[in-house]
Amino acid sequence: MNSRIPSRERDKEDDLQRKRSKPPQRATIRDVARLSGVSRMTVSRVLSEPDVVLPATRERVAKAIADLGYVPDKAAGSLASRRTGFIALILPTLTNSNFSMVAHGLTEILRERDYDLLIAYTDYDLAEEERQLTNLLARRPEAIVLTGATHRRSAVLSLLRADVPVVEIADLPNQPIEHAVGFSNYEVGRTAARHLISKGFKRIGAIASKNDGDICDHRGEERVCGFEDELRLSGLSTDLVLRNGRAPVSYEHGSTAIGLLLDRAPDIEAVFAVSDLSAVGVVMECQRRGVDVPGRLSVMGFGNFDIGREINPPLTTIHVDFHALGQRAGRLLLELVAGTGEDASEIIDVGLSVVERGSVREANV
Amino acid sequence: MNSRIPSRERDKEDDLQRKRSKPPQRATIRDVARLSGVSRMTVSRVLSEPDVVLPATRERVAKAIADLGYVPDKAAGSLASRRTGFIALILPTLTNSNFSMVAHGLTEILRERDYDLLIAYTDYDLAEEERQLTNLLARRPEAIVLTGATHRRSAVLSLLRADVPVVEIADLPNQPIEHAVGFSNYEVGRTAARHLISKGFKRIGAIASKNDGDICDHRGEERVCGFEDELRLSGLSTDLVLRNGRAPVSYEHGSTAIGLLLDRAPDIEAVFAVSDLSAVGVVMECQRRGVDVPGRLSVMGFGNFDIGREINPPLTTIHVDFHALGQRAGRLLLELVAGTGEDASEIIDVGLSVVERGSVREANV
DNA sequence: CTGAAAGCGCTAACAT
DNA sequence: ATGTTAGCGCTTTCAG
Numbered sequence: 001m002n003s004r005i006p007s008r009e010r011d012k013e014d015d016l017q018r019k020r021s022k023p024p025q026r027a028t029i030r031d032v033a034r035l036s037g038v039s040r041m042t043v044s045r046v047l048s049e050p051d052v053v054l055p056a057t058r059e060r061v062a063k064a065i066a067d068l069g070y071v072p073d074k075a076a077g078s079l080a081s082r083r084t085g086f087i088a089l090i091l092p093t094l095t096n097s098n099f100s101m102v103a104h105g106l107t108e109i110l111r112e113r114d115y116d117l118l119i120a121y122t123d124y125d126l127a128e129e130e131r132q133l134t135n136l137l138a139r140r141p142e143a144i145v146l147t148g149a150t151h152r153r154s155a156v157l158s159l160l161r162a163d164v165p166v167v168e169i170a171d172l173p174n175q176p177i178e179h180a181v182g183f184s185n186y187e188v189g190r191t192a193a194r195h196l197i198s199k200g201f202k203r204i205g206a207i208a209s210k211n212d213g214d215i216c217d218h219r220g221e222e223r224v225c226g227f228e229d230e231l232r233l234s235g236l237s238t239d240l241v242l243r244n245g246r247a248p249v250s251y252e253h254g255s256t257a258i259g260l261l262l263d264r265a266p267d268i269e270a271v272f273a274v275s276d277l278s279a280v281g282v283v284m285e286c287q288r289r290g291v292d293v294p295g296r297l298s299v300m301g302f303g304n305f306d307i308g309r310e311i312n313p314p315l316t317t318i319h320v321d322f323h324a325l326g327q328r329a330g331r332l333l334l335e336l337v338a339g340t341g342e343d344a345s346e347i348i349d350v351g352l353s354v355v356e357r358g359s360v361r362e363a364n365v
Numbered sequence: 366m367n368s369r370i371p372s373r374e375r376d377k378e379d380d381l382q383r384k385r386s387k388p389p390q391r392a393t394i395r396d397v398a399r400l401s402g403v404s405r406m407t408v409s410r411v412l413s414e415p416d417v418v419l420p421a422t423r424e425r426v427a428k429a430i431a432d433l434g435y436v437p438d439k440a441a442g443s444l445a446s447r448r449t450g451f452i453a454l455i456l457p458t459l460t461n462s463n464f465s466m467v468a469h470g471l472t473e474i475l476r477e478r479d480y481d482l483l484i485a486y487t488d489y490d491l492a493e494e495e496r497q498l499t500n501l502l503a504r505r506p507e508a509i510v511l512t513g514a515t516h517r518r519s520a521v522l523s524l525l526r527a528d529v530p531v532v533e534i535a536d537l538p539n540q541p542i543e544h545a546v547g548f549s550n551y552e553v554g555r556t557a558a559r560h561l562i563s564k565g566f567k568r569i570g571a572i573a574s575k576n577d578g579d580i581c582d583h584r585g586e587e588r589v590c591g592f593e594d595e596l597r598l599s600g601l602s603t604d605l606v607l608r609n610g611r612a613p614v615s616y617e618h619g620s621t622a623i624g625l626l627l628d629r630a631p632d633i634e635a636v637f638a639v640s641d642l643s644a645v646g647v648v649m650e651c652q653r654r655g656v657d658v659p660g661r662l663s664v665m666g667f668g669n670f671d672i673g674r675e676i677n678p679p680l681t682t683i684h685v686d687f688h689a690l691g692q693r694a695g696r697l698l699l700e701l702v703a704g705t706g707e708d709a710s711e712i713i714d715v716g717l718s719v720v721e722r723g724s725v726r727e728a729n730v
Numbered sequence: 731c732t733g734a735a736a737g738c739g740c741t742a743a744c745a746t
Numbered sequence: 747a748t749g750t751t752a753g754c755g756c757t758t759t760c761a762g
Contacts (some may be wrong), residue, residue, distance in 0.1 A: 024527065028755060039733045044757060053731060069526040072504040075440040076755035079738045084440065096466040099541075101485075103459060116500060119459075119484050121468075135481060138439040161434040163391065251675040280675070287677045307672060308433065310616040310645070311650045402747050409741060419747060441739035444754045705738060 027068035036064035088141040105326020149173030165336035189226025200363030205240030217247035254281020276301035313358030394431035437652030453506040470691020528541035530701035556589025565728030570605030582612035619646025641666035678723030
């Protein structure tokens with residue numbers, strides 16, 4: 001058994017090799033080849049480019065595949081072809097429906113070229129992001145999608161070294177790693193402020209989470225910053241901007257925060273929550289305290305979550321089309337993995353819009 | 366170049382082989398071996414069992430790894446070791462926070478043994494479930510976690526053929542494919558009915574989605590069935606049990622459905638929604654219509670979602686510890702991939718509990 | 731249209 | 747403690 005058999009006989013040797021293994025092994029391409037009396041290459045072709053195979057052969061092979069329940073091993077295939085056929089997506093959380101929308105949009109587009117999407121999440125933790133990244137890189141994704149514009153330096157370095165296309169989503173970085181598809185969270189904040197100011201309010205507050213080391217919602221923070229800047233531009237005070245609690249924000253976060261704000265400044269007229277989730281919490285806490293929304297307090301959120309449309313009054317919010325964002329990112333990714341398209345870094349802004357509903361009214365002037 | 370070099374010189378031949386390739390190639394284990402003057406096996410050992418390598422050698426190798434930014438290729442490693450190091454999880458949707466909890470619980474446990482979790486979702490579509498499954502199987506997960514007890518026959522067959530451990534979660538199948546960790550959705554329905562009946566109500570309704578071919582929420586359906594059976598057992602009518610709209614249920618689904626029910630039977634006293642989401646929709650629609658909850662209508666949900674605690678009145682619901690469920694499934698999976706543990710099919714019931722809050726009151730008797 | 735050779739990057743199982 | 751051999755299951759490349 002140690003005498004090397006001339007290589008041109010290798011495929012014929014299969015029977016000998018397999019005979020030693022225990023019966024219930026998973027079928028390989030060899031088994032299919034043997035059963036249908038062709039070479040492994042022909043089986044491979046039936047799977048990847050069936051048209052070049054003679055119909056008769058093709059059917060024989062197809063039958064063998066079906067009979068054996070053969071499922072090709074993609075890992076082995078990737079190793080040989082140097083194409084793993086998947087793209088990685090790193091999200092802060094699975095629970096946010098806007099991020100799910102992104103995943104949906106991406107999946108739809110990537111499916112066109114048979115790419116799989118591998119989803120990982122970080123719980124808003126940059127250290128965890130790096131851990132996930134390192135892990136993912138070892139599986140050789142053909143491209144990587146990252147959420148947000150803020151990452152650990154060392155994570156960015158491994159990314160650069162890995163020489164894999166990178167797309168950042170959901171925020172437009174000033175210094176993108178490579179490409180980006182998103183919107184300006186800073187502009188979201190400014191837009192929200194402008195909207196409330198345009199309604200004639202003067203005592204305007206905001207609610208966000210506080211940064212806690214690696215655990216933070218940088219996109220939310222961007223939004224409050226934009227909000228504050230716009231207030232200042234209009235000569236209004238930012239005293240009622242509250243950063244409290246740890247990311248991610250939640251219903252409860254909104255309830256607690258508005259309680260604090262209401263106690264501190266009972267004359268507050270309007271408030272912007274960096275997420276609809278906390279905005280809903282605000283509205284619910286107001287219901288409990290008998291604070292009329294929008295009669296006494298106008299409330300505005302961000303994200304256009306389903307629940308915002310459902311509550312009473314329905315929530316005025318800022319909408320970003322995350323599904324379209326995912327699709328747009330998907331298109332870009334397909335170009336990148338195809339090697340088509342510019343080398344130049346693409347920055348795509350999907351924009352945003354104000355959705356006016358009942359939770360904001362005109363100020364009494 | 367066609368004269369075969371004696372095999373014991375193969376590793377020494379590396380330089381020649383690599384010289385032809387373009388410079389900026391990703392570093393392989395060979396590059397590391399060459400740079401640190403050891404064999405590839407030693408590099409491999411530094412990565413997998415560092416203790417058996419001499420400290421001096423280990424450090425030389427570690428330096429080379431760092432200098433080259435070497436990231437081992439897991440796909441190649443799996444091929445050789447026959448261990449892919451990941452487990453697949455198929456969820457109906459990413460948007461449901463209870464399923465996210467399951468993913469969290471699983472991740473926590475699997476991480477202990479360095480297993481990755483690969484998450485896929487189906488949008489409650491059994492055809493899509495099968496598609497995902499086929500796809501996943503080609504990547505050779507070491508185990509597969511499926512949601513629910515209902516699957517396409519052909520999907521189950523490929524699963525059986527693939528000879529990969531399977532765990533079904535979130536429902537306890539009568540005929541499990543193999544193992545299951547979950548709770549009885551049927552019992553959820555019965556428990557809800559018993560709770561409402563125990564409060565003295567007679568005119569009791571329910572709200573669920575309607576099956577639509579492959580797109581359906583079998584677990585929700587199980588819950589209404591249990592609910593109906595319990596009503597019958599108590600001699601109550603099931604006329605107010607409404608199946609309407611397509612899965613998954615939503616806030617809006619609840620609003621619409623309760624509207625229908627209220628119009629049809631204004632004297633309805635209590636209603637069970639198969640999900641907190643639709644239950645919240647019910648409460649919101651009641652607010653709009655001026656129907657007092659729980660004064661005129663008692664409302665009960667399932668799932669113990671955050672929003673239920675936040676609304677006014679807070680929602681009475683049925684709670685299942687999905688995080689623990691995920692962890693429990695994780696433990697089972699680790700046993701399965703380790704080959705430890707029984708061959709026998711394990712069925713683990715994580716139970717359920719009623720969470721009494723303000724949306725259900727005592728009937729006026 | 732089909733096949734043989736060669737090898738992807740790694741590790742199990744033996745050497746030494 | 748480290749190295750060598752052989753090959754995981756597939757595809758690329760080139761020959762016929």
